[in-house]
Amino acid sequence: MSDLFGAGAPAQTGKGHRPLADRLRPTRLEDVVGQDHLTGPDGALTRMIASGSLGNIIFWGPPGTGKTTIARLLAGAADLHFEQISAIFSGVADLKKVFDAARMRLQNGTQTLLFVDEIHRFNRAQQDSFLPVVEDGTILLVGATTENPSFELNAALLSRARVLTLNRLEPDCLEALLKRAEAETGRELPVTEGARGLLVGMADGDGRAALTLAEEVFRSVKEGETLDEDGLRRIVQRRAPVYDKGQDGHYNLISALHKSVRGSDPDAALYYLARMFDAGEDPLYIGRRLVRMASEDIGLADPQALTVALAAKDAYDYLGSPEGELALAQACIYLATAPKSNAAYTAYKAALRSAKESGSLLPPKHILNAPTKLMSSEGYGEGYRYDHDEPDAFSGQDYFPETMGRKQFYRPVERGFERDIRKRLEYWSNLRRERQKKSD
Template sequence: MADLFGSQTPAEPTAGHRPLADRLRPRSLGEVIGQDQVLGPDGPLTAMLTSGALSSLIFWGPPGVGKTTIARLLAHETDLHFVQISAIFTGVPDLKKVFEAARIRRQNGQGTLLFVDEIHRFNKAQQDGFLPHMEDGTILLVGATTENPSFELNAAVLSRSQVLVLERLPLRDLERLAQRAEQEMQRPLPLDGPAREALLQMADGDGRALLNLIEQVSAWTVEGKLDTATLSKRLMRRAAQYDKGGDAHFNLISALHKSVRGSDPDAALYWFARMLEGGEDPRYLARRITRMAVEDIGLADPQAQAVCLQGWETYERLGSPEGELALAQAVTYLALAPKSNAAYAAYKAARREARRTGSEPPPKHILNAPTSMMKDQGYGAGYAYDHDAEDGFSGQDYFPEAIKRPVLYVPVERGFERELKKRLDYFVKLRAKRGE
């Protein structure tokens, strides 16, 4: 971690090895590779710098995409003193020292850009502590987080800041970074074309990880160029970004759910596999795909729920990795099944109607009357026994007498629900006939 009181420019090491990532650190915003949506001609940071009105910022993005570098360069280009702290290592006494130093600095005519790494790790009280210093101009806050700010940061901090999303670097930007590294090292990487592309993919959108990989490769003594197979033996692929309790978890389960709903088995299996590769608990996936069967397929294919439950049970009996195949088969079945959320929509509508009507009692004709007093009150009087009625359907109204009969279940013309719609239409005609 940097010194709590920071420095306008980082001191250059006078001896020893400097990592490639440090040697390639950009000296201006124009040298930053990627993040055009933020730093491009029409980007918000460019507009702020042009107008001279830089506000407090929250950088939200995965590791290795330039959050710290951009913050440092912003301080340099706006003549603000740069102070860097990490929420992991900084306590309340440290924060008080930072704020006091910034106050003194401000009295002497210089502002402070306070960069807070992992800002989401500060609790609510600690986050509230930034507010008065942001409001009176003692500090310009730039926070960095890998978690969704909407969930992790106080509303008060967010209302005083602009959230900028920094994205993982695509292959084209990673290639530019690799070329810059080769220029710095004054030699090309000893890789053939496919191996070079494999190296870029190993970085998984993380520029810092790519430079570390390049530094490893450049240290090898090899003859000629290495192919993909040899590279894979010498280097381990960077683990995919996946936090089972964080934003990536919810993003991937959303992608899986929407792929199933969109009847795309290939995409559904891909996201299912991505979650397994990230270390997700297969039991969590079993529960979620069963929910998909109930929510998005429903009565269009009543067998879908059974397929999920059978896959879940198979997994419990076989365990990993064999049991995961049963879950994959369930995912494939769901993606190809006819879709209907009619029962789900009817359920939600019924809950709304139940809340609206409160404690309205059932009509007396469908109430049991086990005592003579209840019979005297009219309980059960006029009840029509459906088995005795023509077509086995009496057509009676079973809703409370005080409410108008609503229509809650509207089946679709897909799958088995097409047959249910025919039955429902038939009962509507019989009910109308009974009411004549």
């Protein structure tokens, strides 16, 4: 499968049947676009090659950023045999054959660079099978993954490899690839300036997708025809957003949405909400996350926030798509613009920690009911004061276990409705001190 393609690589003729992406594959490391931190004059890979010592590598980055191409170029630069497998189509038997062949080559004086595409797809046992051949130098491992290696790869394998991150291609890099395609085909892309920008956006940072879209335009447009933006949309479909509901794309976007709401930025929050809708995320999952944000980041600074989030979730449940998404967007804006407080969240965590640490302490007997004579004789309920019969409907009694003493978990902030709660608690605290003094 083709990968990434250099601006300035020499054109090849007589290969029109091959996809543009394959025809434009770079022949030199410095021709790879968009990864200067790795392939530039001071890049990590450039330094490795110059030192004459390549190590095991895990390439982490989105599709179409050059992982396969760079692996091939590394093998050529280090005079290694290049072998490629995909974790999607390979099993233990396939790995054994690859390892056996690599041992034979090594006996003949040639080391193998084994490129493993989608290496995160291998299970733990399969990943462990690489350890002996990596340790003894039978292979030089170069793995490629679109998922976070910290979560998807064995710690033992990670400890033997260097993780290098590849970046999604910026618009100027994609534009360089389009110019390279024009030079290769001898034709200008038959689109308006606006349509050209739209095509770059459709590629979504993927160099292979940009060239595939360009090839589709070259193939579809009649001689003398120039596509505007609407015309381009009719002919090509944009690349699907990089998003896997169980993987990094999913967690990155929900994290960005949550932090934008927490940071009181409704515009950024709406943008990430729309990104998730566009990628096909389950709206009810988003609704559940909005409910969590209402409790975790707003709490009692605006008690209505939780009601709004729950109502939006129910509205989507009732209306379905596409009408229901608007209710979730409305809730998203409400939460982002609400006063923020994590006091309730922090108080709950602190109380839970204290409950686990303190064990099974008995509440003070004066607040316990005494349904039997034995319990009455033990002092259950003795001295309890009914708050509604007290001045200000407040007795000031202590309700914590006697051996524990008073604790303060909830500390309301000076924002939103919690400002009023704070004043109320301070008032009761002063009353409690006064009435405890009198009782003493």
